[in-house]
Amino acid sequence: MAEVRPAAEGPTVAGLGEAGLLARILPRLAGAPALLGPGDDAAVVAAPDGRFVVSVDTLVQDQDFRLEWPNGYRTTGFDVGWKSAAQNLSDINAMGAVATALVISLTLPARTPVAWVESLADGYSAAVRTLGADRCALAGGDLGAGSELAVTAAATGSLEGRAAVVRSGARPGDTLAVCGVLGAAAAGLALLESPLPYARLGEAERALVARQARPLPPLAAGPQAALAGARAMLDLSDGLVRDAGRMAAASGVAIDLEAAALEGDAGALAAAGAATGVPPLLWVLSGGEDHGLLAAFPPGAPLPHGFRRIGTVLEAGGLEPGGLGSGRLPAPVCVDGRPAAEALARLRGQRPGYDHFGG
Amino acid sequence: MAEVRPAAEGPTVAGLGEAGLLARILPRLAGAPALLGPGDDAAVVAAPDGRFVVSVDTLVQDQDFRLEWPNGYRTTGFDVGWKSAAQNLSDINAMGAVATALVISLTLPARTPVAWVESLADGYSAAVRTLGADRCALAGGDLGAGSELAVTAAATGSLEGRAAVVRSGARPGDTLAVCGVLGAAAAGLALLESPLPYARLGEAERALVARQARPLPPLAAGPQAALAGARAMLDLSDGLVRDAGRMAAASGVAIDLEAAALEGDAGALAAAGAATGVPPLLWVLSGGEDHGLLAAFPPGAPLPHGFRRIGTVLEAGGLEPGGLGSGRLPAPVCVDGRPAAEALARLRGQRPGYDHFGG
Structure with missing residues (x-):
C-alpha cells in the first residue's frame, strides 16, 4: 500500500x-x-x-x-x-x-x-x-x-423553513434537469489511471483531473431548486443512469433521458476520450463523483439558473404522458426510449455506475 | 491483519x-x-x-x-x-x-x-x-x-433550551464529581490482552470484558448534571487523569483528586488486577473508554443522582481556596496534593491516558 x-x-x-x-x-x-x-x-x-x-x-x-x-x-x-x-x-x-x-x-x-x-x-x-x-x-x-x-x-x-427535497417526489410529466457538469470527474479518473504522464497533460486535461480530485458541487443551486419548486432531487455521485434509477425507484416512475441533451457534455470530453480510448458518452451516463444535481421540476416550470433539461419523468412501465399509442417504457431508466443499460453495454459493456462492493 | x-x-x-x-x-x-x-x-x-x-x-x-x-x-x-x-x-x-x-x-x-x-x-x-x-x-x-x-x-x-456544559467552566472551589464506573473498561482490556482464556473467566471478569466491548455511558446523567448546574463536564474517554487535565487546561484551573474517593473503584477491580498483575488504581486513574462523566459543580451544590465527589477544583498554580499557607499545587492534576504523574509513575511508569499516535 x-x-x-x-x-x-x-x-x-x-x-x-x-x-x-x-x-x-x-x-x-x-x-x-x-x-x-x-x-x-x-x-x-x-x-x-x-x-x-x-x-x-x-x-x-x-x-x-x-x-x-x-x-x-x-x-x-x-x-x-x-x-x-x-x-x-x-x-x-x-x-x-x-x-x-x-x-x-x-x-x-x-x-x-x-x-x-x-x-x-x-x-x-x-x-x-x-x-x-x-x-x-x-x-x-x-x-x-x-x-x-x-x-x-x-x-x-x-432547510431555512422549506421542505426537504427528497428523491421520491418525481411525478410523470416532470422535467428532468441537471445542474453541473456530467462525466468530467470520470474523465479525470480515466486520465489518472492512464499511462499518459500527468506532467505532459494539457490544461484542459489537467482541469478534468482537478474535477476528480477537487469536485465543484454547485452549492447555490440546491436551495434555488427548492425555491423553484423541485419535486425530487439528488446528488450526482454515482453516475447519471444509476442516480436517475434511484430517483425512479424512490418515486415509482420511469425516466427517459434525451441523448441530444447530453451531446454537449460528451463533446466537452472528446479530447480526453480520444486520449484514453473511452467513448465520452460512457462517462456522461455512468461516471460518478461530479456532485452536480439531478432534479425533477413540474411540467412547464421555469428551470432555475444553472439547470438544463435532459429528459422527462414518465409513468413506471406505463404509457408516456403524451398519450395513447406512444408505447410502454422498457426499463426504469431509458435513453431515447431504449433501456439505458443497452446504451451502456453498447458503449463498453460496463455496468451503470459504481458499486462499492462490486455486487 | x-x-x-x-x-x-x-x-x-x-x-x-x-x-x-x-x-x-x-x-x-x-x-x-x-x-x-x-x-x-x-x-x-x-x-x-x-x-x-x-x-x-x-x-x-x-x-x-x-x-x-x-x-x-x-x-x-x-x-x-x-x-x-x-x-x-x-x-x-x-x-x-x-x-x-x-x-x-x-x-x-x-x-x-x-x-x-x-x-x-x-x-x-x-x-x-x-x-x-x-x-x-x-x-x-x-x-x-x-x-x-x-x-x-x-x-x-x-440541549432542550439549556446552555451547553463545556470543559472550560470549572472554577476554583468547585466540587469535582464523576458518574459511572472508573477503570472497568481498562481492566476488561487487560483481560482481553492477557493469556488467560476468555472461556475460563468468571462472571465478574466477563462483565469487565463487556464494559470494554460494550460501554455503558450513563445517558440520563448528562442532562441531569446540566439541570443541577454543572459548570464544566466532559466524557471520560481517555482516562481520569488525562480528562481531568483537559478540564483543568480549558478552565485555567488545577484539579486535586482524592485518593480515598477512588478506593472503591480500585477495590472493585482487585480480582482482575490480581489476575493480570496490574495495580487496579492504575486503571482507575488512567484507563479510558469507560464513558462516564467528569463534572464540576458549584461548591455546596447537591450532586445529582449517580454523581459522587472525587476531588476539588483549585486555582491553577496558586493557593488552595481554603487559604493562606496551604501551599501551591505542584501540577494541574494532582492526587492528594502530589502530581498525578507521580502516582501513575509509581503505579507502573505508565503515561497518563492514551495518545492515538504515541506522542
Whole structure:
C-alpha cells in the first residue's frame, strides 16, 4: 500500500502526538463560527427553523483515491480535504439545504507527515470558502490512527423553513434537469489511471483531473431548486443512469433521458476520450463523483439558473404522458426510449455506475 | 491483519453488493423516527430549541478493537455497533444534551460476512434502546469498502433550551464529581490482552470484558448534571487523569483528586488486577473508554443522582481556596496534593491516558 511520502525534514503524526497535531490543525480550519466550535465533546450549531439535515461520507485511501496514480499524479492532503468537504456539502445541497457545519474524523497512519495533514485541513477550509459554503463551520472532529488513511466528514445543513427535497417526489410529466457538469470527474479518473504522464497533460486535461480530485458541487443551486419548486432531487455521485434509477425507484416512475441533451457534455470530453480510448458518452451516463444535481421540476416550470433539461419523468412501465399509442417504457431508466443499460453495454459493456462492493 | 471469519455458508458483502447490503441493514436499524430517515442524501432531524450539538468518532480494526483478542474473545459486529453508538452518545451526554440522531459510515473489507454487518446494525439498535437514547434516530449513513474495517458515527443532540456544559467552566472551589464506573473498561482490556482464556473467566471478569466491548455511558446523567448546574463536564474517554487535565487546561484551573474517593473503584477491580498483575488504581486513574462523566459543580451544590465527589477544583498554580499557607499545587492534576504523574509513575511508569499516535 502506498504511503504518503515523508517530507525531507518534516515530522510525522506519530512524532508530534495527538495534542500537537490538533494544535497544528485547528488554526487552519477556517469557516463560519459555530455557536460552539472545536475543543469540546461536541460542537453546537444553530438550526433556526427547528430542524437540520445531516449526512456522513468517508473517503478511504486506495478505494476512493490513490496517493499515487498510474499517471504520476500525487494526491495531496489538500485534494483529500477538499473532496471530503465537497462530497458532504453536496449531500446537503441535494436536500435543498444550506450547509451549516462539518465535523471531521481522521484516521491517519503513524508515518503520515504532519505537513500532509496541515494541507488536508487547508483543503477543507478552501473548499468551504471556494464553494460558497459561507455559513458552514468547521466545527470539530476526532483523530485516530489506522493502517490506511481515511477521512470521514459529517455535514449538517439548514432547510431555512422549506421542505426537504427528497428523491421520491418525481411525478410523470416532470422535467428532468441537471445542474453541473456530467462525466468530467470520470474523465479525470480515466486520465489518472492512464499511462499518459500527468506532467505532459494539457490544461484542459489537467482541469478534468482537478474535477476528480477537487469536485465543484454547485452549492447555490440546491436551495434555488427548492425555491423553484423541485419535486425530487439528488446528488450526482454515482453516475447519471444509476442516480436517475434511484430517483425512479424512490418515486415509482420511469425516466427517459434525451441523448441530444447530453451531446454537449460528451463533446466537452472528446479530447480526453480520444486520449484514453473511452467513448465520452460512457462517462456522461455512468461516471460518478461530479456532485452536480439531478432534479425533477413540474411540467412547464421555469428551470432555475444553472439547470438544463435532459429528459422527462414518465409513468413506471406505463404509457408516456403524451398519450395513447406512444408505447410502454422498457426499463426504469431509458435513453431515447431504449433501456439505458443497452446504451451502456453498447458503449463498453460496463455496468451503470459504481458499486462499492462490486455486487 | 485478522479478518472477520466468514460464516460457513453465509454471503460476504462483496457477494451481496451495496444495494443488497443496505436492504439487509436498514430494517435492523431501530430507533426513534427522524423527520426524514435513511434513503435520501441526508436525514432531517428536529432541533426544537433552534440549536443542535454534533460530534463524530471512528473505531478502526486493530486500533480501537481487535477482531480476535489474545485471550480468545472474538469481537462481534454487535460489539462494534454498540461501542460506536455508545462512544458517540457519550459525547452528546457530556454536553448535557439528549441524543437525537446517529448517522453511520461503514468501511468494510470485501470479505466481511453479511451476517457480521447485520450483527453490527443490531448492536447500534440495541445500544440506543438499552442505554435509554429513546429519542435517538438511526437516521442514515454510508457504505464503502476498505482493507481494514472501520465504523464512524456522527451523533447529534438537543440541549432542550439549556446552555451547553463545556470543559472550560470549572472554577476554583468547585466540587469535582464523576458518574459511572472508573477503570472497568481498562481492566476488561487487560483481560482481553492477557493469556488467560476468555472461556475460563468468571462472571465478574466477563462483565469487565463487556464494559470494554460494550460501554455503558450513563445517558440520563448528562442532562441531569446540566439541570443541577454543572459548570464544566466532559466524557471520560481517555482516562481520569488525562480528562481531568483537559478540564483543568480549558478552565485555567488545577484539579486535586482524592485518593480515598477512588478506593472503591480500585477495590472493585482487585480480582482482575490480581489476575493480570496490574495495580487496579492504575486503571482507575488512567484507563479510558469507560464513558462516564467528569463534572464540576458549584461548591455546596447537591450532586445529582449517580454523581459522587472525587476531588476539588483549585486555582491553577496558586493557593488552595481554603487559604493562606496551604501551599501551591505542584501540577494541574494532582492526587492528594502530589502530581498525578507521580502516582501513575509509581503505579507502573505508565503515561497518563492514551495518545492515538504515541506522542
